[in-house]
Amino acid sequence: MNAQRVISDLRELASHTSTPEGAQRLAWGPVWREAREWFRGKVAELGLRVQSDSAGNNWVTLGGRSPATVIVGSHLDSVPNGGWLDGALGVMAALEALRMYVNTQPPATLKLVDWADEEGARFGRSLLGSSAAAGSLNIEAVRELTDRQGTRLVDALAENGVMLDQMLDAHRELKTIEAGAYLELHIEQGPVLESMNKSTGVVLGTFGVERHMLRFTGQAAHSGSTPIPMRRDAFLAAAETALECREIAKRHSKPSAGVVCTVGIVNVEPKIVTAVPGICEISLDQRALDPNVLAIMLREARDASARIARDNNVTVEWRNLWRIEPRPFDPALVRLCEDAVREETGEAPRLPSGPLHDAAEMVPHMPVVMMFAYSSNGLSHCKEEDTPPQHLEKTIRAFLRLVQKTVLHVATA
Numbered sequence: 001m002n003a004q005r006v007i008s009d010l011r012e013l014a015s016h017t018s019t020p021e022g023a024q025r026l027a028w029g030p031v032w033r034e035a036r037e038w039f040r041g042k043v044a045e046l047g048l049r050v051q052s053d054s055a056g057n058n059w060v061t062l063g064g065r066s067p068a069t070v071i072v073g074s075h076l077d078s079v080p081n082g083g084w085l086d087g088a089l090g091v092m093a094a095l096e097a098l099r100m101y102v103n104t105q106p107p108a109t110l111k112l113v114d115w116a117d118e119e120g121a122r123f124g125r126s127l128l129g130s131s132a133a134a135g136s137l138n139i140e141a142v143r144e145l146t147d148r149q150g151t152r153l154v155d156a157l158a159e160n161g162v163m164l165d166q167m168l169d170a171h172r173e174l175k176t177i178e179a180g181a182y183l184e185l186h187i188e189q190g191p192v193l194e195s196m197n198k199s200t201g202v203v204l205g206t207f208g209v210e211r212h213m214l215r216f217t218g219q220a221a222h223s224g225s226t227p228i229p230m231r232r233d234a235f236l237a238a239a240e241t242a243l244e245c246r247e248i249a250k251r252h253s254k255p256s257a258g259v260v261c262t263v264g265i266v267n268v269e270p271k272i273v274t275a276v277p278g279i280c281e282i283s284l285d286q287r288a289l290d291p292n293v294l295a296i297m298l299r300e301a302r303d304a305s306a307r308i309a310r311d312n313n314v315t316v317e318w319r320n321l322w323r324i325e326p327r328p329f330d331p332a333l334v335r336l337c338e339d340a341v342r343e344e345t346g347e348a349p350r351l352p353s354g355p356l357h358d359a360a361e362m363v364p365h366m367p368v369v370m371m372f373a374y375s376s377n378g379l380s381h382c383k384e385e386d387t388p389p390q391h392l393e394k395t396i397r398a399f400l401r402l403v404q405k406t407v408l409h410v411a412t413a
């Protein structure tokens with residue numbers, strides 16, 4: 001295995017597809033196609049070839065002694081003015097995994113996948129290619145999407161040989177693979193590994209989300225003439241609820257897999273300095289990896305809001321905005337990932353993923369695990385995105401070890 005070669009591939013890709021403002025591999029556009037063309041050349045050097053599925057995802061197959069398959073991948077597309085590692089790191093590491101085995105017959109079959117349009121930066125739908133392969137894409141929900149220039153998604157897809165109405169065929173194609181594992185290396189895009197000064201982390205899964213608006217209704221009243229005990233202050237009830245929700249999240253946080261909650265929106269009415277707020281609306285976004293913990297956090301927040309509303313002589317109503325269930329990764333693969341990371345770096349910190357990834361779409365269909373690399377200053381989706389070389393090299397080596405372990409694991413399963 002050669003971690004240095006992965007880094008020089010990444011540098012080469014960046015030199016072809018970046019401006020001084022960062023990576024410009026926007027999905028379905030010319031620079032993205034150039035990146036994929038360049039990648040096709042890299043694959044051809046190994047005597048292998050790239051095949052596209054009905055959703056525009058690109059696959060490379062290296063047959064093994066067993067049809068049981070380890071899929072390794074990520075995405076080549078980037079946001080505009082993006083970083084050099086987001087997505088590309090996982091694809092180049094997957095290429096190196098193929099190189100490791102190309103002159104041998106591996107015990108299990110290896111497939112590299114470059115998912116199409118992970119970022120959703122142009123049309124606003126993330127995980128487009130992987131959700132089509134997973135069968136979870138709602139075609140009608142994306143049919144009318146346009147980009148800022150007014151180009152329709154259907155036309156951008158057609159320009160790239162993808163027919164919207166046939167995208168879900170990619171799911172049938174995925175089901176023909178005897179998939180024993182899906183592995184993805186990605187940068188953390190957050191500050192946790194850096195704060196621990198750790199090169200590499202084992203990812204336990206992607207967070208589930210419960211997102212609601214809470215509307216507190218009291219009575220607007222004059223701020224001078226209404227004694228405090230006689231007020232029905234909707235804002236104070238909302239504020240107390242927000243503080244209580246923070247306590248709920250703290251209580252359920254474990255150092256290894258912290259849960260989070262955020263009140264990001266506050267609206268009060270009538271919004272006058274001399275009026276007690278009669279109405280206050282707050283948003284509440286709760287996230288956790290464990291579905292039971294997420295359900296308990298939600299119930300506790302509901303109970304707290306009802307109690308606090310009563311104490312303040314106001315009422316409260318909840319309205320759901322969005323929810324997604326947690327996608328925990330496969331315990332056996334998480335253990336292999338821990339072994340690989342520990343062997344390379346001495347320790348194996350575990351952390352959940354706040355952002356969604358293509359890997360999350362594969363969870364219902366096969367065992368999945370991800371590995372994270374240290375992100376400098378926790379930054380991503382910008383030209384400053386980076387991982388210091390010593391951390392990057394260690395992480396790539398740990399990931400290639402994980403591929404080796406998983407190939408054996410899947411071949412003997």
Ligand SMILES: [Zn+2]
Pocket residue numbers: 075086087118186
């Ligand atoms: Zn990414």
